[in-house]
Amino acid sequence: MRKQLHLTKRFFQKIGIRFIRMMNIDRVKGMSEAEREAGGILRRLMVDEQTDLLTSPTTGKYYVKCNKRSMLLVLGDGELSIINHVYGYNVHLSQRVEQLFREQFLDEIEKRRESMESEFRNSVKHSLKEIYKNLENEKQS
8 A cells, every 4th residue: 555655646746846847947848959058148137137028918928128238039839039139040939948938038037026015015114904004093083
């Protein structure tokens, strides 16, 4: 019985490890050099706090705008476009690589949203009870 339980746990552990390896962008098999370099540029710009991350629900495109480097990256329609005032590159992406880039983009947006929300929640000075007490005190006066 113990051996069966151990084998079951080990089986699910192996599946988990394979899944994590599949989702790691640097280990995607068959990824071209252009996809790898474009992904590196995308990741470096996304983690910079000064960049703007935008999404377009109608077109399904994702935008990374970096004023500091005068760059705009557009992810969508099977390609990553890297645009500057001097050059413009369109790197064609496989479906799998494009999906991984999208997930990374959405993860970064989620991190920023959580940070913004916690910043606002931590700066709250009055709780609901205090506001209610203040209103009650004003009402009695």
